[in-house]
Amino acid sequence: QVQLVESGGGLAQPGGSLRLSCTPSGFTLDYYTIGWFRQAPGKEREAVSCISNNDGSTYYLDSVKGRFTISRDNAKNTVYLQMNSLKPEDTAVYYCAATPGSRLFKLCIPRAADYWGQGTQVTVSS
Numbered sequence: 328q329v330q331l332v333e334s335g336g337g338l339a340q341p342g343g344s345l346r347l348s349c350t351p352s353g354f355t356l357d358y359y360t361i362g363w364f365r366q367a368p369g370k371e372r373e374a375v376s377c378i379s380n381n382d383g384s385t386y387y388l389d390s391v392k393g394r395f396t397i398s399r400d401n402a403k404n405t406v407y408l409q410m411n412s413l414k415p416e417d418t419a420v421y422y423c424a425a426t427p428g429s430r431l432f433k434l435c436i437p438r439a440a441d442y443w444g445q446g447t448q449v450t451v452s453s
Contacts, residue, residue, distance in 0.1 A: 329353040329442050331423050336447030339413050345449060347408040349423030351442075356380075356399060360431035361406040362440060363397060365419035365449075375421070376408060377435035380428060386435045391417075413451045420446040 335347040349361060362377040376397040377386045385397050396409040406423060424431070424440030431439045 331425060331442055331444035333421065333423050333444045333447040336421060336449045338450045338452065339410075340453050341414060341451055343413050343451070344409070344411045345413065347410065347421055347423075347447060347449075349406045349408075349444060350404060351425065354425075355401070356404050356406065356425070357401050359425040359427050360429055361397075361399060362424045362426075362431050362435055363406075363408045364422045364424060364437055364440070365417075366422070366446075367416075367419040370419075372422070372437045374435045374437065377432050378406065379432040384432065386432065410449070413449075415451050417449060418451050419449060421449050422446045 330352045332350050339345050358380055360380045363375040364372050365375050366372040375388050378397045378399050394412045399406045423444045426441045
């Protein structure tokens with residue numbers, strides 16, 4: 328059974344940092360593009376960042392560029408989202424998603440994702 332498990336969410340102050348982790352069970356990440364998505368209350372789910380399966384190319388939502396960094400450690404079978412300089416508008420449930428091959432990287436949008444985690448809450452508040 329394919330599953331993705333997110334961890335690392337929580338409460339952070341504005342300007343603070345959090346690191347999210349995404350670990351799969353039932354498959355290895357080597358051949359998968361991984362994406363991080365988020366959904367705030369009353370809003371649609373949006374893509375935050377995607378990392379390709381072959382050369383590690385990355386995509387970022389404009390509003391997180393320079394603050395968030397996606398990375399993958401295939402040896403640990405884990406993808407990370409380092410979030411710095413957090414803002415209240417970053418508050419959302421964050422999901423990781425995976426798709427075999429490059430389709431999710433070519434089009435980093437929710438409907439291009441095949442597998443989803445359960446999500447982890449990130450709250451940015453003073």
